Amino acid sequence: MLHRLKRGLYRHRWLLMRRIVQISILLAFIVAIPGYGKIADGNLSSSLWFEQLKLTDPFILLQSFFAGSPIALPALMGAILVGGFYAFLAGRLYCSWVCPINLLTDLAYWLRKRLNIKGNMNLSRHLRLWILALSLVLSFLGGTLAWEIVNPITRFQRELIWFSLSGAMLLGALFLFDLFVSRRAWCGHLCPVGAFYGILGRYGRLKVTSTPTESCDTRGCSRCVAVCPEPHVLAPVVSKQALSVTSSDCTRCGACLDECSEGVLSMKIDLVGMANRKADD
Template sequence: MNEKTKTSKYRPIRFFILLCATLLIIAVPILNNRFQFTFIQGWYQSISIGNLWFVSPLEGLESILTSRMLYGPLLVGMAIPVLVAFLLGRVFCAWICPISFLSEVTDWFIRILSRKKYRKTRIILPRRMLWASLVSEIALAMIAGVPIFVFLSPPGLVGRELMMVILFKTVAVEGVIVLAVMAMHLLSPRLFCRHLCPLGGLLGCIGAKRRLYVEFNVENCIKCGMCSKACPLALDPKNGQALSAYCWNCGDCIDSCKTEALSFKWREIKVNDENTNHKVNVKSNHSHQNPVSHSL
């Protein structure tokens, strides 16, 4: 009975981080405008904290591909985001992206108005569209000779529009893309994030063999199906879809699970398993693992 009153563990943390990430890109231009504060700069296309620079991997990749030039600082700036995606998967999408924040806020309002806990997916498209979107976007950029995602990327545009409003008191017309993405979200939850976002595609690609993943413990599962309802990407964790490259490790399924059949796990390096040839043992260990022993 205790399990039924279980509170959400990751959702409040995630929402708090999303809120902070969005407040950051609002606060930075305001501080800049008022107090000439430039210690933290930029938004999620390129952000700098002092001398620590981050560059969004897709924007950097497009810049390299379309200009056919390598620039050291750009590669260094891309290193940390790529490493994070490699180890943790598409966590940027779920934990930082301002579009995610806007979507969550929209969902929150919809939940209050409709009094339903979960929204239904109205438009079902093939999941692989995400890769097609990534490939076609890069191809398009290379054909046109300009990095297209850099000025049409919804997460980046949120930051740019905020800067334009705060620093120059105007808005750029590209902002309609953010509105379009939000309209798509109203139509069907996370329609853009699920099927069209090239950045999500790239991060998912990099994080296909991520270390942090949602583990499913069959023994605890009562097949209530709450996890697949809770998943913003409409994945089905109990059928192993949480291990796919699409999962962005938001932890909503873990929170929704009443029997603790799902948990975050840190994948150990596989090389050891193969070297010692104890694959069978490792597998059986996994199934006997106590779900309470969270590694995170």
Template sequence: MSQISSAQPLPLKRSWFLRQRYLLLRRGTQFSFLGLFLIGPWYGYWVLKGNLASSIFLDSFAFTDPYIYLQSIVGGHDMGRVATIGALTILVFYLVVGGRAYCSWVCPINVVSDAAFWLRTTLGLSHSWQPKKNIRLWLLMMTLIVSVMTSSIAWEVVNPITMLQRGLVFGMGVAWAIVLAVFLFDLLVSRRGWCSHICPVGAFYGLLGKASLVRVSAINRQACTDCGDCFRVCPEPHVITDPLLGEEKGIQPLILSGDCTNCGRCIDVCEDEVFHFATRFERHLRKTKGG
């Protein structure tokens, strides 16, 4: 990996801002979401009340996490009308913006696991245990079975995402221990282990992503110089392979895998501007723009 980067010191054609724009936007969005939940308890302006599990926007629109909703339903509880509307709203929202856009644009654990990944790369820690890609789907199924058997919302007992977010908005307790565990797991045990292999919340949103509208496309793939930058930054590099390199096999350039988090980091780092956001219906290639 590191060999490739040192072998090709390409001159950077684009400004620093262009090379970081989606990363900056994502961090902005992640912290804004937290901020919107926090200005209520801190300053008394209630924009978003509640937390990621369920919330009320401006005292009028309800949002409910559809995965938590699903666990409650299979656990045998009739959710109220408000939660049902809220869960449908969020479901439709992520069917539009991309299922795992939740992971990269909203989830606060993403900041933790990105930090662990950055530190792991900086320290040059290469040893990593890689659990199977589909283990998170098994875990997702498991949480639903446990919910049925214990008639509870099984994953919420340990879910680091809601632990952290609820902790920040309502009071942390020792929830930082779970967050630290995720950080250490990603840093020392498994490269991008939590978000890309384990987390059943990501697996759930990944299933939505299989049908979602907004997708990243290697729409300009003729311009690709095989530098490998996109593969290095992508949290789910396997999603890039076919759309980017499948020209001869007649594979269209859209990244349709639900695993893609629509983080846009590949768009950031690609000096040849191969990647762009597109809708899942734009299956054509774009004419190369000079470069």
């Protein structure tokens, strides 16, 4: 029994770690510790941690810049801190380890599989880049943070504290669209925040890396591809053209690592691009 539990936990270790991090971050904004208060004030767009550390979403700062708003030094420093972290490791770490919408869209995808929903409207992955560009153009033209008017990420955080019908309807529509209309529609095709973090972390050093071993006699079994929220990123690895995932669309969710029982995949900090250099040899 204990053995089965341990195996189950190990089998979903990356998912569990992600959920712990995501939910802890959400709780930091909501739960007050007796005698101290809340660990974080604000929301993921702009927050103050431990009453000292100011963090700013760099995409918010970029919209402010386009909107022509004055940029305060603490906000700029906070954005450099956050941006530097994601640029060094991987931009879309934000998606799978921080963003609360990922909880909703992962749930929609899980339900989609359970209910065996096959219908899938084809959407281009590039749509999110167009929406990103449009957000910046509208910020410029309107002199306002255009994406923040609808941003479901801040809506989600707000809904947890102050329920509103419009917020619930927006999040419900997003969930139902992912569930019934198009597979991984929001995070995989439409969200400009994910697109922004993808660009920011284009050269991030945290990579899913393949270590070909004796035990992997079915290299190309593609089970990792089947669970990946951005399946195209694994194509070069399963076709043996690369030893690591280089696409900035990879969210470093670790689903592929959980799925690969052969232990062929690992998550590594690759400072000098050694993994793919070896593949070229």
